[in-house]
Amino acid sequence: MIPGATTSARTKQPLFRSVISVLALAWFFLASSSTAPAETLTNAAQVLSLDAAAAAQKIPVRITGVVTAAEPTWNGKFFVQDETSGVFVGNRIVPAPQPGDVVEVTGVTHPGSYAPIVTSPKWKPRGNAPLPEARRVPIERVMAGAEDGQRVEIEGIVRSVIPGKTHLDVYLASGGYRLHVYPKASAALNSQPLIGARVRVRGTAAASFNATLRHMLSVVLFIPQESDFIVEEVEAVDPFDEDILPLKSVAQYRRNVAPGQRMHVKGVVTFQRPGEDLFIEDGTAGLHVRSRQPQNFEIGDVVEIAGFADFDHFLPVLEDAVFRLTGDPHAPAEPKSVTMAEIQAGLHHADLIRLTAKLLDRSTRHGRPRGNGRHWSRTVLMLQHEDQVFTAEAESPDSENPLMGIPLGSAVEVTGICFTENGEDKKLQSLQLLLPSPESFRIVEKPNWLTPQRMLIGVSLLLVVLIGAVGWSLMVSKRNAVLRQLVRDRESAQDALQQAHDLLEERVKERTAQLKFQITARKESELQYKAVLSERTRLAQELHDTLEQSLTGIALQLDTTAKLFEQKPQVANRHLELARDLLSQSQVDIRRSVWDLRSRALEEFDLSGALITSARQLTDGTSIHFEVCAKGRVRPLPETIEDNLLRIAQEAMTNIIKHAQASNAEIELDYGPRTVGMRIRDNGRGFLQEECAGPAEGHFGLLGIRERVKRLGGELNIESAPGAGTLLSVQVAVSPDVTVEDALIAPLAS
Secondary structure, three states: OOOOHHHHHHHHHHHHHHHHHHHHHHHHHHHHOOOOOOOEEEHHHHHOOOHHHHHHOEEEEEEEEEEEEHHHHHOOOOOOOOOOOOOEEEOOOOOOOOOEEEEEEEEEEEEOOOEEEEEEEEEEEEOOOOOOOEEOOOOHHOOOOOOOOOOEOOOOOOOOEEEOOOOEEEEEOOOEEEEEEEOOOOHHHHOOOOOOEEEEEEEEEEEEEEEEOOEEEEEEEEEEEEEEEEEEEEOOEEEEEEOOOOHHHHOOOOOOOOOOEEEEEEEEEEEEEEOEEEEOOOOEEEEEEEEOOOOOOOOOOOOOOEEEEEEEEEEEEEEEEEEOOOOOOOOOOOOEEEEEHHHHHHOOOOOOOEEEEOOOOOOEEEEEEOOOOEEEEEEEEEEEEEEEEEEEEEEOOOOOHHHOOOOOOOOEEEEEEEEEEEOOOOEEEEEEEEEOOOOEEEEEEOOOOOOOHHHHHHHHHHHHHHHHHHHHHHHHHHHHHHHHHHHHHHHHHHHHHHHHHHHHHHHHHHHHHHHHHHHHHHHHHHHHHHHHHHHHHHHHHHHHHHHHHHHHHHHHHHHHHHHHOOOOHHHHHHHHHHHHHHHHHHHHHHHHHHHHOOOOOOOOOHHHHHHHHHHHHOOOOOOEEEEEEEEEEEOOOOHHHHHHHHOOOOOOHHHHHHHOOOOOEEEEEEEOOOOEEEEEOOOOOOHHHOOOOOHHHOOHHHHHHHHHHHHHOOOEEEEEEEOOOEEEEEEEEEEOOOOOOHHHHHHOOO
C-alpha cells in the first residue's frame, strides 16, 4: 500500500468541490450574459444523453471541467469531467492539456464510435484542480460500458504485469471479470511484487470498441497519478517457495485457501502452444496451463509453474501462469491407453492418452509463414471410437504432412492430449486430441478395398448397365418388328413396280434421247444466267467498295479545300492534290470494273487477250513496252482462277508504271498439265522487300496480290533488288481437263 495515498485524496476533495462550484457559478453568469444560442449544451451529461442521430447534428457544446485522462499517444485527445459526468474530447489539439487541468472546452457533438463525444474542439485553461472523486461502482457496471469516460474505483487481484516505457500494463481480475489497467510507471510500483497482490485502483474507464458496428469489446482503466494505484496486500510468500501440489489436487478441497492465491505445481511438458498455453503431467493427472510467457519448451522438459486456479467449461485450468525450467533430467511422459467410457466420465482431461479409432474425414487449413519462412498447416482428423465422434489436430510444415496420406476408413492409433469440454449438465460436450507432432499416429488396419461407398458405386453402375441392356433389347425388338413389316410391304410393292417398269422401259428409251437434248440446252442456259447474275453481283460489290469510297473521299477533300482556300492556300492545295490522287485511283478502278462487264458466259474469254488489252490500256501514253506470251496447251480455266490472275497482272502492271521506272515489261503464261503459271518481269529500278511500303503507309498492292494467291491456294514468289528489276511469279494448281461448262460452274460452286 502506498503511504498517505488515501489521506491525500480525502483532503483534496473539499478543495476540488470548491473550485468546481466557483467555476460553475462564474460560467453561469458568463453564459447568461453572452449571445450563445439557447440550444448550446453546457455539461457532459447532456452530451452523453444524446442518441447517435441527435449527436450527428453537430450541436454546439461549451463545457468546463477537469481533465481526467490524457495520454501522450492520443495525439491531443483527452477525457474531461464536470459535476455531471465525463466525456471524451476528440480531434487533435496540440498542445494537449494534462490531467488535473481545469479547461473550458467548446466544440460540437459527434456520435463517436461507441458513446457521444465532443469534436472540433477548442480549449482554454482555467487553472488546476484535484481530479474528481472516483465512485465505487460494481465491476459488472464497469464491464457493461455504462461508466465510459467516468472516474471509478474498483478492487481486484493482479494477474500479470507487462512493463512499458511510461506505463505498466496490469492485468486485473475482479469479481469474475478481467480487464487491463494502465498506471504510470514509477520506482515504487516497479519495486513491488505486484503479481498476486490485492489492489484498489482509481481511474477513467474507457471502452475498447468495434468502430464499424459501434460495439464495445472490452473496458480498460487509465490511472493518471501514482496515488490512484493502491496496493493493499501483496503475496505473503513467493509461490515457488510453497509446497508443490499434485496436479490431481488442483481442484480438490484444501482448507484455508486464500482467494486469489497462486498454486505451485510441477510436471513434465506434454504439449505446448508458445505464448498461449501448455499441458503438463506429474504421474497423478494432467493439467491445462494458460500463460502469455513466450518461452518455448521441448516435450519431456520438467517445469515448475505458479498460477491462479480457475475453471473453463467446468474443468480445472491454471490461468496467468509463470513457469521455469528445473534441473531434472528430460523424461517424456508415457501415454495412457484409455477407454471412451473413462473419457466421458471426465477422468483424463489434459492427460496424454492413446486411443484407437476409425478415420472418417480430414481437412487442412494453411497458415501464414512463421519466423523461419516455412509455411505451416493445421490438419484436423475426424475420428470415431465406438459411438463417439471426435477430432484430432496437429500442425506441420506444408511439405511434411503425413496425416494427409492416411486412407479414409483406416483404423488408426493416435497419441495426444485429451482436451475435453463439458456442458451445463457436466457431461462431455466435445472431445479433441492435440497431437504433439504429425507422427503421433499409427495405422492399425487399412480399410477394406470393398468399402460401402465402392459397393454402392458398383451396384449403381450394374443397375445402369442392366437398365440400358433391357432398354436396348426392347428397342431392337420393336425395330425388328417394324423392319419385318416393311420388308413385306416392299416385296409387294416391288412386284407391282416390276410390272410398271416393264411397261415404262420402252417409253423411257424413246423419251431419253429427246430429253437429253432438251436438258442439255436448258442446263447451259441456266448456267449462263447464273454466271451473269454472279458477275453482276460481284461488280456491284466492287463498285461499292472502290468507286463510292473514292468519290466520298474526293468530296471530303474538296470540302476541306473550299474551307481553307481563303485563309490557308498552301494547305488547301495539299487537300486538292489528295483529291486529284483519289480521282486518278477512281479512274483505275472504273477501268478495271469495265473489263469485268464482259461476261465469260456469253462469249469466249481469252486470258492472254485480256492481259494484252489491259496492258495496252494501262500503258497508253507511257514509254513502257509490254509483251504478253503464252506457252503450253492454252485452254479455258475456272473463272475464279482467270479473274484473280487478271487482277494480279493488272496490279503488277500498275506498280510497274507507278514505281518501277521501267522501259520494258513481259507477262508470260505457262499452261501446264496440272498447273498454270504467270511470270511478270520488268527492267525497272527494283526494291528491297524489307523496305517496301505496306498497309501502315497506305499501300495495299502487294498485300492484295498475296491475298488473291492465298485464295487460289497457289504459290507467290517475288524477286527484286535495287537496279536489277523485279520478277513476280504465281503458280496455281488446276484440273487436267477443264471444259467450258466446268469453267462456268466453278465460281458458282465456290
